[in-house]
Amino acid sequence: MLADSLETKAFDIKKTNLFCASGYAPGATPVDGATQLRDYKIKETKRSCGAGTNENQPCTADSDCPGGECVKTPKHERQPTLVVRNALGTLVVATKKPAGLMAATAIAFPAPAPTPGPTNVDTYKCYGVKLVKKVCAGDPATTCRSALDCGIAGLDGPCLTRFPKGIATSLRDNVLAIGDRALQLKKPTRLCLATAVDGAPPQHPDAHFLCYAVKALKKACAQASGIPGQPCRKNEDCGDYLDLGHCVAQTKTGRLTGVHATNFLGRERVDLKKEKEVCLPSVVL
Numbered sequence: 001m002l003a004d005s006l007e008t009k010a011f012d013i014k015k016t017n018l019f020c021a022s023g024y025a026p027g028a029t030p031v032d033g034a035t036q037l038r039d040y041k042i043k044e045t046k047r048s049c050g051a052g053t054n055e056n057q058p059c060t061a062d063s064d065c066p067g068g069e070c071v072k073t074p075k076h077e078r079q080p081t082l083v084v085r086n087a088l089g090t091l092v093v094a095t096k097k098p099a100g101l102m103a104a105t106a107i108a109f110p111a112p113a114p115t116p117g118p119t120n121v122d123t124y125k126c127y128g129v130k131l132v133k134k135v136c137a138g139d140p141a142t143t144c145r146s147a148l149d150c151g152i153a154g155l156d157g158p159c160l161t162r163f164p165k166g167i168a169t170s171l172r173d174n175v176l177a178i179g180d181r182a183l184q185l186k187k188p189t190r191l192c193l194a195t196a197v198d199g200a201p202p203q204h205p206d207a208h209f210l211c212y213a214v215k216a217l218k219k220a221c222a223q224a225s226g227i228p229g230q231p232c233r234k235n236e237d238c239g240d241y242l243d244l245g246h247c248v249a250q251t252k253t254g255r256l257t258g259v260h261a262t263n264f265l266g267r268e269r270v271d272l273k274k275e276k277e278v279c280l281p282s283v284v285l
Contacts (some may be wrong), residue, residue, distance in 0.1 A: 001056065002042075002101065002125050004090035004193040005205075005284070010058040011042040017100055018278065019261070019270055021173035026180050026223055033174040035121045037102040038263055042125075044098070048073040060258060081132055081140035083209050084191065086282035088167065090137045091188060091210070092160055096128035099190055102209075105263040107175065113262040122202040124192035124209060131188055133161055163187045168217060170229025171278065175256070182220030182229040182250060183278060192279060197264075209279035216253065216275060222246045 005032035020037035024030040045058040052068020052159050059070040079095040102124040106116040136142045136150035137157030144150050144159035167185045192209040221230045221238035225246035232238050232247035240246035256272040 001198050003196040003199075004125050006095070006127070006193065007076065008056050009073060010045045010048050010096070011101070012045055013101065013265065014041045016268070016270075017041050018276060019259075019272055020102060020277075021175040021272075023171040023173040023278070026172060027230070029108050030174065032120045034106070035116065035119045035123070035174065036105045036107055036261070037121065038105040038187055038261055038265075039126070040101045040103070040265070042101050044073045044075065046073060047071060050074055057102055073110055074168075076127070081135065082129075082191065083137065083140055083285040084282050085285060086210055086280045088185075088280065090157065090160070091163075092135050092137065092140045093129040093188055093191060093210075094131040094132050095191065096130065098125060099128045100126040100192075101195075102126060102192055103263045103265060104274075107262075108260050109256075109258050111260065112267060113260045115262055116264075119201065122194045122204055122207070123197050125195040126190040126192040126209075126211070129188050129191045129210075131163055134282060135160055166231070168220070168230050169278065170220070170223075175259070175272065180223060180229065181253070182217045182231070183214040184217055184231065184273060185278065186215065189213050189277060190245065190279075191282075191284075193284070206283060208282050208284055210282040211277045211279040213279045214275055217250060219249050222248050 018039035022030050046069050049055050049057050049065035050068040050071045051058050053066040059065050062070050076097050083094050084091050103128050104119050104121040106113045134143050136144050139156045147159050150156040170180050170182050172180050190211040194205050217231045219232050221227050221232050228240035235247045238246040253274045259270050261268050
């Protein structure tokens with residue numbers, strides 16, 4: 001049973017999906033570097049109880065639902081305009097169907113990982129999202145072509161257009177331990193909301209993630225440069241006019257095999273490949 005700010009429903013966990021390593025910007029300190037997130041694909045249960053004692057609980061017959069009926073579980077009611085803000089700014093997204101469940105996970109290698117104890121990391125339910133364009137950030141019900149359409153001098157926020165090209169970020173994680181990774185951010189892919197699991201509420205109900213598709217840069221500016229982690233082709237792109245070698249080729253992500261992962265759903269052993277997404281702490285306004 002999963003409950004977030006958008007809906008409360010019972011879900012079937014279908015299969016494993018992504019492995020999410022805790023990451024942080026160079027020079028920063030991770031909130032909880034020892035805890036990772038394991039992502040699972042989910043789908044609404046076929047039938048669940050309507051109003052009654054076991055409302056929203058999965059069922060097979062009316063007898064499972066005292067005071068109610070066993071009915072077909074309703075599909076997700078898509079949200080057309082959710083305003084999301086994070087370190088990259090403000091976006092408006094529309095939700096698609098629920099896409100995954102991210103559970104706090106302990107890892108170890110080469111030995112099996114112990115069951116996670118108390119952690120500062122919540123469970124998150126993820127929805128596929130689509131970027132909403134040509135609306136005002138402060139009033140997503142208002143369409144626009146420029147900031148002037150969003151109020152006097154754009155007081156209701158900028159006019160949001162397509163996701164900007166060329167946005168890059170430099171991150172490192174606590175699993176691969178290969179140093180800083182400069183990643184090109186593509187469009188938003190998923191919104192992951194802090195979620196109650198079987199009635200247990202999240203510790204941080206207003207702290208969420210917005211995830212973006214990413215691609216590792218072939219070359220990036222070194223941390224010692226003026227614009228660390230940004231894409232480059234030559235040293236001058238990093239403000240380096242003395243030829244100090246600030247535009248450097250990135251090390252490819254190596255495959256990490258035999259990682260043991262444990263969470264409340266069980267134990268498994270996984271092999272990690274290249275980066276696919278970056279999920280940034282976000283708030284839904």
